[in-house]
Amino acid sequence: xxxxxxxxxxxxxxxxxxxxxxxxxxxxxxxxxxxxxxxxxxxxxxxxxxxxxxxxxxxxxxxxxxxxxxxxxxxxxxxxxxxxxxxxxxxxxxxxxxxxxxxxxxxxxxxxxxxxxxxxxxxxxxxxxxxxxxxxxxxxxxxxxxxxxxxxxxxxxxxxxxxxxxxxxxxxxxxxxxxxxxxxxxxxxxxxxxxxxxxxxxxxxxxxxxxxxxxxxxxxxxxxxxxxxxxxxxxxxxxxxxxxxxxxxxxxxxxxxxxxxxxxxxxxxxxxxxxxxxxxxxxxxxxxxxxxxxxxxxxxxxxxxxxxxxxxxxxxxxxxxxxxxxxxxxxxxxxxxxxxxxxxxxxxxxxxxxxxxxxxxxxxxxxxxxxxxxxxxxxxxxxxxxxxxx
Amino acid sequence: xxxxxxxxxxxxxxxxxxxxxxxxxxxxxxxxxxxxxxxxxxxxxxxxxxxxxxxxxxxxxxxxxxxxxxxxxxxxxxxxxxxxxxxxxxxxxxxxxxxxxxxxxxxxxxxxxxxxxxxxxxxxxxxxxxxxxxxxxxxxxxxxxxxxxxxxxxxxxxxxxxxxxxxxxxxxxxxxxxxxxxxxxxxxxxxxxxxxxxxxxxxxxxxxxxxxxxxxxxxxxxxxxxxxxxxxxxx
Numbered sequence: 060x061x062x063x064x065x066x067x068x069x070x071x072x073x074x075x076x077x078x079x080x081x082x083x084x085x086x087x088x089x090x091x092x093x094x095x096x097x098x099x100x101x102x103x104x105x106x107x108x109x110x111x112x113x114x115x116x117x118x119x120x121x122x123x124x125x126x127x128x129x130x131x132x133x134x135x136x137x138x139x140x141x142x143x144x145x146x147x148x149x150x151x152x153x154x155x156x157x158x159x160x161x162x163x164x165x166x167x168x169x170x171x172x173x174x175x176x177x178x179x180x181x182x183x184x185x186x187x188x189x190x191x192x193x194x195x196x197x198x199x200x201x202x203x204x205x206x207x208x209x210x211x212x213x214x215x216x217x218x219x220x221x222x223x224x225x226x227x228x229x230x231x232x233x234x235x236x237x238x239x240x241x242x243x244x245x246x247x248x249x250x251x252x253x254x255x256x257x258x259x260x261x262x263x264x265x266x267x268x269x270x271x272x273x274x275x276x277x278x279x280x281x282x283x284x285x286x287x288x289x290x291x292x293x294x295x296x297x298x299x300x301x302x303x304x305x306x307x308x309x310x311x312x313x314x315x316x317x318x319x320x321x322x323x324x325x326x327x328x329x330x331x332x333x334x335x336x337x338x339x340x341x342x343x344x345x346x347x348x349x350x351x352x353x354x355x356x357x358x359x360x361x362x363x364x365x366x367x368x369x370x371x372x373x374x375x376x377x378x379x380x381x382x383x384x385x386x387x388x389x390x391x392x393x394x395x396x397x398x399x400x401x402x403x404x405x406x407x408x409x410x411x412x413x414x415x416x417x418x419x420x421x422x423x424x425x426x427x428x429x430x431x432x433x434x435x436x437x438x439x440x441x442x443x444x445x446x447x448x449x
Numbered sequence: 450x451x452x453x454x455x456x457x458x459x460x461x462x463x464x465x466x467x468x469x470x471x472x473x474x475x476x477x478x479x480x481x482x483x484x485x486x487x488x489x490x491x492x493x494x495x496x497x498x499x500x501x502x503x504x505x506x507x508x509x510x511x512x513x514x515x516x517x518x519x520x521x522x523x524x525x526x527x528x529x530x531x532x533x534x535x536x537x538x539x540x541x542x543x544x545x546x547x548x549x550x551x552x553x554x555x556x557x558x559x560x561x562x563x564x565x566x567x568x569x570x571x572x573x574x575x576x577x578x579x580x581x582x583x584x585x586x587x588x589x590x591x592x593x594x595x596x597x598x599x600x601x602x603x604x605x606x607x608x609x610x611x612x613x614x615x616x617x618x619x620x621x622x623x624x625x626x627x628x629x630x631x632x633x634x635x636x637x638x639x640x641x642x643x644x645x646x647x648x649x650x651x652x653x654x655x656x657x658x659x660x661x662x663x664x665x666x667x668x669x670x671x672x673x674x675x676x677x678x679x680x681x682x683x684x
Contacts, residue, residue, distance in 0.1 A: 061568050068556040356552045359513060360566045360613070361541025363534050442513040443505075446548070 066374045069346070077378070080342040084382025084425070085389065087335045088418055092390020094324045095414035096397070099241075100405035101320045102311065110280040112172065113287055114309040115142075115273040118300040122147075124269035125299055127255075132293055133273060138286035140278050143168035146254070146271035150213035150227070150247075152203065158404060159199050160246040161213060162271070163254035172276050175238040182207070182233030190253045193229035196244030198406070200234045202399075207231055213247075221260035245406040274306070332425070339429040343375045347433035354437050355445025368438035375430025376423060383422030387415055459486035460621065460653050461510055466519035468505055468676075479505050481676035483519070489620075492647040492654045494667035496682070501673045503657040504625055510655060511544050511623045512536040524620055541569045545614030545652075549626035551606040553598040553613075560585065560594040563612045570617070584612040587650075588642060604635030611642060615652070622646065624656040628663050640666045 070077055115133065117123035124146070133142040145162040152159070166186050170178060178186075178194060185207075186192045195205060205211060209231045219225055229249050237244045251270075258267050277286045287303035294301045304312070347354070354367055362370075394410045401408050468480040479502040487493050497503050508514040509521050512528045521528045524543060528536065553562045560581050567577040585591045588608040598606050607627060614622055624643065628636030644666050646652045656667060664670045672679045 061574070064561065065554075065557070065565075065568070068554075068561075072556050352552065353554055356546075356548075356554075357565070358537065359511070359540065359546050361537050361569050363537040365534075366537075366569075443508045446513075446552070 062370060062373070066370060066377060069350070069370075069374055070378060072346070076342060076345075080339055081378065081382045081385075083335055083338050084379055085386040087331045088383040088386025088422070089389045089393070090331055090386075091328055091418050091421070092387050092394065092410045092414070093397075094328060095418075096390070096394045096408050096410045097405070098320055098324045099411050099414070100401070100408040110283075110305070110307075111140075111277050112306040113275040113277060113283060113290070113303050114306050115275060115290055115301050115303045116271075116309075118291075118302045121272060123299070124266060124271060125273065125301065127268050127270050129273065129294065129299075129301075133275060133290060136286065136289050136293055138277055138279065138282050138289065140276040141168060141172070142273050142275040143172055144251070144270035144273045145169075146251075146269075148213075148218065148254075149216040151216065152211070152213050157203075159406070161193075162246065162248055163251040164248045165251050166248075169248065172274055175242045176235045176244075177238060178233050178235040182235075185232040186250070189230055189232050190250060191228065191230050192232035193247050193249035194233035194235050195231055195247040197234055197236050198244040199247060200231075202245075205231050205234075207234065211247075218254070218258065218266070219261045219263045221257045223262050227257075240409070241407060243406040275303075332421070335425065336429060339375070339379060339425065340432070342378075343371070343429050343433045344436075346374075347371055347437050351440065351445050354440055355442050358440070358442045359446065364438045367440070368434040371434040371437045372427065372430045375434070376426030379426035379429065380419075380422045383418065383425065387418045387422075391415065458488060460489040460491075460524055461485070461487035461655065462520075462522040463506070463510065464520050464522070466506075466509065466516040466521060468502065468509065468514075469517045479676055480509075480516070483676065483678060485671070485678060487653060487655055489653050490647070490651055492644065492666070492668045493656065494664035494670040495655060495657045495673060496659065496661075496664055496670060497673035499659075502676055503673050506673065507623050507625055507655065507657050510621075511546060512540055538569075541566060541617065543620045545617070545619040545622045547607070547610050547614050547622060547624040547627045549629040551598070551603075551610040551630075553606055553609055555598050558595050558597055559590060559601065559609045559612075562598070562609055563616050565613060566617045580616050581612075584616040585609075587615065587646075588612045602635070603631050604638055607631060607635070607639050608642065611639070611646075615646065615650075620653060622652050622654045624654060624658075626658055627656065628658070628660060633662075636660075636663065 115125070115129075117125055127144065130142055130144060133139055143165050145164050148161040148163060150161045151157065166183070170176065170183065182194065186194055193211070199205070210228050211231055212226050212228050214226045216225075220227055229247070235244065255268070275286070275290070277283060283305050287305070290303040291301050357367055358364070390410050394408065398405075398408045463483055463485040466480055466483045467478070470477040470479060483506070485506075495503050495506065505514070509516055509528075510523060512523070512531070515529060526539060531539065554565070557565075563581045563584050564577055567580055572580065582591065582594075585594055588611050590605060590608050590612065593601060593605060598609070601609065622643070627643065628639050631639060640663055643654060643656065647654050647668075654667075656663070658664050672682050
């Protein structure tokens with residue numbers, strides 16, 4: 060600690076140069092934080108996907124529906140514990156920009172297959188007792204100020220009600236929470252029997268008795284591949300063939316529609332950090348070159364070669380840790396604000412604590428890499444030569 | 450004329466020292482079989498023309514460089530046999546350097562510059578402050594402690610340099626043209642100070658200088674020419 064003042068004063072020596080280098084490090088690490096949040100939003104669900112859950116969708120595209128009658132067939136397939144289904148409702152609340160997911164589900168089976176959604180028992184009972192009842196995630200409830208007992212009108216872009224109206228009204232009977240931070244608490248779920256009854260009574264004949272996709276709980280996660288094959292074989296050569304895959308792969312598939320997110324993020328960060336490496340490395344190299352004589356004086360008065368090397372290395376690490384911490388801190392502050400704006404599109408948009416620690420580790424690595432060559436140069440400096448350069 | 454190496458009471462003993470620098474294929478013999486003793490408490494002036502090897506000799510005595518042949522012993526410590534690390538620790542305890550261009554850290558105040566050698570000790574912050582205050586008082590700069598080098602005159606900067614050299618209470622002060630960059634008045638003040646350190650505080654001083662006015666303040670003057678010492682000025 061007693062050397063900190065000397066190191067700090069050296070950092071302040073060229074204020075403009077240090078500030079610009081610091082700023083570039085801040086921007087790089089802020090970008091790291093934001094890209095981590097984007098990656099989390101797009102592929103974070105993969106890690107949280109249930110290992111014992113399979114998704115069955117129509118073989119060609121998820122927008123094609125599957126017969127509701129498949130449920131009984133699926134439940135009979137060896138290895139399947141039970142299955143349930145969801146259908147894309149595509150609703151809008153007040154304004155298209157208020158996007159969030161709403162799906163009709165079978166309440167008991169749905170809650171059983173998704174233990175990551177936490178709903179108080181009395182609210183579950185209320186849902187079962189209310190045909191037009193819906194449960195909504197905490198985040199959306201807070202976003203729109205919804206409370207239990209509210210009637211919420213949602214205009215579907217696909218489905219009409221029994222009287223041919225596109226606006227559906229749901230009674231909010233429950234608000235669910237996520238088991239952990241990564242759980243998406245933006246969707247609204249309502250009862251499939253109410254949905255199907257409305258479709259049957261509607262003049263819109265399309266889609267009756269059909270559902271979007273099935274979620275299967277399997278008895279043994281290690282048998283996932285075999286069970287998936289059995290499900291697809293069951294419906295082979297039927298008018299509606301299926302594609303069955305683990306839930307993680309299903310979510311990954313969604314994200315892959317945008318591209319290989321992990322690769323894109325890694326490529327951008329790689330380019331950014333390579334640039335920062337050059338910028339900071341150049342700053343440190345210049346700083347040491349300018350100080351050759353002073354380093355010689357330090358050695359003359361008794362600083363060891365390794366002591367001088369450590370001073371340069373700590374200075375480099377300090378620069379990168381200050382810049383990196385500021386950048387990561389800014390990312391932590393900005394992401395919740397952005398998450399509010401992107402709540403519907405990217406419900407899992409947040410800067411994970413794990414990535415924060417990775418970022419802090421990167422600060423240290425950046426400091427060590429950019430400082431090591433100037434530090435070695437300072438260490439090898441011969442005192443007599445250095446003093447001549449004062 | 451080289452000095453008799455048999456004097457065992459000397460603080461500094463340079464015995465049969467050669468120093469050869471290699472520049473490409475060429476060998477440059479800077480010091481040749483040089484012998485010198487500096488008794489404890491002496492103020493020795495080392496004179497000679499440019500390139501005569503004065504600073505090289507000073508570097509050897511200060512353990513900043515190794516002789517090609519021969520031995521350098523300071524306070525009973527044979528410097529040839531020490532590692533760079535051991536020499537650094539030895540310098541921190543026993544040697545104070547005073548440079549022609551002061552060589553202060555421009556980013557540190559006078560007191561922080563003086564404190565630098567004390568960072569290598571186990572002294573607490575308060576103890577370091579006491580030593581720094583005492584050293585600045587000796588050189589008469591207590592009132593300029595918080596000033597940065599750029600706000601001090603050349604003479605004041607050299608006083609800070611001297612305070613830094615004496616703050617650890619070293620045995621030996623090595624001065625490389627300490628008045629070379631100063632006007633006559635400031636130079637005289639620095640020489641007064643060095644003389645006081647020698648006479649009142651018992652410091653042994655080896656001072657390299659071009660200036661006969663400066664060497665006149667020393668208790669003895671030796672002359673270096675073509676790698677050899679003599680008691681007579683170079684003609």
